[in-house]
Amino acid sequence: MIIPSKSSPSLLQFDVTDQVATITFDSPSKRNALEPAMRDELAAALQHIQHNKSIRAVVLTGAGGHFCSGGDLKNIAAANLDNGGWLGRMQTLHDWVQLLLTLDRPVIAAVDGAAAGAGFSLALSADFVLATPRAWFNMSFLKVGLVPDVGALFTLPRVVGVQRAKEIMLSARDIDAQEALRLGIVMELHESDQLLPRAQAMARSFVGASPAAVALIKRSLGTALGGGLQDMLTSEAQAQSLAAGTDEHREAVNRFLTKQPPLFAWPAQDKQP
Secondary structure, three states, X not given: OOOOOOOXXXXXXXXXXXXXXXXXXXXHHHOOOEOHHHHXXXXXXXXXXXXXXXXXXXXXXXXXXXXXXOEOHHHHHHHOOOHHHHHHHHHHHHHHHHHHHOOOOOEEEEEOOEEEOHHHXXXXXXXXXXXXXXXXXXXXXXXXXOOOOOOHHHHHHHHHOHHHHHHHHHHOOEEEHHHXXXXXXXXXXXXXXXXXXXXXXXXXXXXXXXXXXXXXXXHHHHHHHHOOHHHHHHHHHHHHHHHOOOHHHHHHHHHHHOOOOOOOOOOOOOOOO
């Protein structure tokens, strides 16, 4: 763990290899529940990534056969927060949620087992979600009288549409891996032993991509989803003018014209289960 907790054992593993950061939620006895100490470590890891431009992609995953089971209800009950306390808690949460959702590097979630409540929301914060056949998702907030958080009110409707998002949030039902694949929540299914290798191979492919173009694509898509046609076209024009002026663009064109292999190539996948 590169960013240790100051006063307790680390609940999160952070590793950077081949310019890819892998963040592993590591509290298997609680199915990687997102307790306060883990949130603090996650915030520190994201800040480290934001300021380290040599890191070109991020993988989110969980230890012990689960991704993340959501908020730690024992901690929530013990905190006994009033409205003001909850508002402060959410504002602190949103500092790193916004950082994750606007990160200018690709984020890939590798989901095995439970992705419930805030764990489901965390998976949705990724640009790509890979899962195993045994993965399951549940927007479980209504079961405990809460509203979906960690950005889910923003992300889920953009993935599945508003009507389906309402059904998923208001039913608080389980979604298995096959349904998640059909709904577009999950992009690919892989067996457990192939999940993390596939996610990391996908992440490593971006080491050869133009970081400026990747950042501009992500930023422009965010504008397109949040604004009108004119906003999107304006953002598109600005982004393309910036990307076209980069060394990576010129190198990619030169490689194409001189019949050299490209620096960026999406890794082929094995047949899905």
